[in-house]
Amino acid sequence: MSCSVAIGTQWGDEGKAKMIDYFTKDADIVVRYQGGANAGHTVVVNGKKYVFHLVPSGILHKDKHCVVGNGLVLDPVQLMEEVESLELEGLDAKKRLFISDAVHLILPYHKALDAAMEEFRSQKIGTTNRGIGPCYADKCLRTGIRAGEIFDENTLKERVTIALKMKNLELEKVYNKPPFTLEEIMDILTVFRKKAGKMIINTQNYLHQSLKENKKILLEGAQGYALDIDHGTYPYVTSSNPTIGGALLGTGLNSFHVNEVIGIAKAYVTRVGEGPFPTEDTGSDGDRLRVNGKEFGSTTGRPRRCGWFDVELLKQSARINGLTSISLTKLDVLTGFGKIKVAVGYEKKGKKIDYFPSAELGTIKPVYEELDGWEEDIDRVMNYEDLPSGARDYIDFLEKAVGVKITVVSVGPGRESTFLRG
Template identity: 40%
Template structure:
């Protein structure tokens, strides 16, 4: 059962991302109890898609709360690409969405063109051992932060004179290092196309939006109103707890979100886990429940499974209870929202993975190294009735309710919401006393 306000609620993806968190965050942001919506970590390697009528918004830095006029904050754990962020701001303004309520933490990492250049060079150098990175520069940017040599938004918002000195010094160091590490890198060519003027123009526009996040939140919370933390990507992409090394460079788990906020776990009211009724992932890495290619092609077409950021086709698999149990416990989830089962009536087969087989042994936990894990499946009853126009749980077909009950029962977490499509109205919110039963 979700607790009462005042709230600091946290949305976290329970799979490899692409669970539909953008639409969930958009719907939850409409609740007047939330005054602030924060994106705590990651960068424009992630994307949240929101539909308002026939308009599609692809958000990469900015949290979905901006679409409801909420205070929208880019948190301290983020990598901010100022060029990409400015493009995103301009797109929103052109669509009639004001961005005056957007703020950026001064502790966020500044992602520069050289990070993208190095990301591309690294991935190319890996050859057949590539990770499948989006090549947005996120990894190199976080590495600079860990090495304590990175730039932050506090540097970007500094005086023009001090910023120019820092930029000149850092650029010289980077050119020398990349030339030493990558024979194909030509410093003169990179310097010639470096966007000095564009960066300076953007710096002047964004400087007023940079705030001391802990102090900013303290003042706003004192004034009243809840906070919604909009996590990006998914738990299985966490650099420590995910399917390493095929992961992102940050911590898209609940505790990682708090790190990007500057608040402690005692401040959190509820952790809302979002999961898709099947599972997808992009890039490389283990994927025990991947479907046969014919079924995968059908799911990909029905679910429109192409990445918001990269446009790449997503690999599709059956729901993995081993992985989900791990993610739910890892994030201390108090409620779950299930998405993207609105087209399941078109399927002739529905399966779930209840355990793995590895080296002749059945295992029901997620090992650190998933190489060699094969899924043990259970077939689940399908349904033929569409669910799209359902407005309450009991409108759903019995077999559908049974499928949802299996999810809730297996994870030992109540379902608090259902998503039946991309539109804002395509949702069922469950009351605390309502249950999803067969």
């Protein structure tokens, strides 16, 4: 049995989609296991840019199958827009994509509540307003609508009617927002059934059977470790578990199936939206990282906050996820910096600490070491040995500091800009 998991190790936007596309060549099935359309996974193939919000990033490989796992919250309209766009590109996505019958569906009232709650808060979370949190809340409250329920129209109407009574009451009475009608919601679900009904299956059973047939499975996370609702910088987190536990819960696989956990890490660190960010650089270096790295959200378009590599953040991610290797992305963005900072620890209230705290992050100060940079352009480098010595020294330093082998390096957006470390 062979199952690999690719996990973001920072605050998301680490280049997971590019690396999933790279690792898909060795897989038979690629599975998204959590999150929703708040993710923006970008893959560049032959100079063409693809952005996926729900469809797994392995879909561009025409001989691979992809799965939307039970751990996602799925916007049916967004999904079909992505699928139909891929079909127009000549990719037979409908034949190669399966949707879990246990996945919860995001409906218009989830998005309306998401926006209304963010507007209501005095301290903003920085939500994407895609309805993610309210849909996960309905899952926990046992009022959600799952994909497998759309085939029994009478029961579906009953379930939607009950949900609407609660949601419309909240929208009107608490937030002074307009309600939704039963017809609006049923129209969306009816169209989804007609377009995607044949794609909806019991994916847990499908994945277990595939493992018995010695198929290789790759699990794709969204967001990153530091946005995990349990282990991240709460409350400035996503509404799901991007970490290893979420990979198992979101697919129905178990720990005995997993033989590899790949951490995807950017050579510097970024964050979108609100929340603590110990190594953020708000000066000219941060601006330079943002421009060089084109750090603007694929989903929201918001400029990302930028800063320096954080060793303790990666060490904590490695511990919680059980990382077996690291793939380092966007190394090329650091070209031209005379000195490159790396945070190797923290000080909290005057005392040095050697862990990533779960609270009072606003009180910690990073302890930096500075490394020599390099001037040579590396975006056309195609093997590790051709990197300048400064870049290789930087990778060596990070590997030793974090304690996990860096096995893959990426120096550009395309497939050809990724290589194994020598």
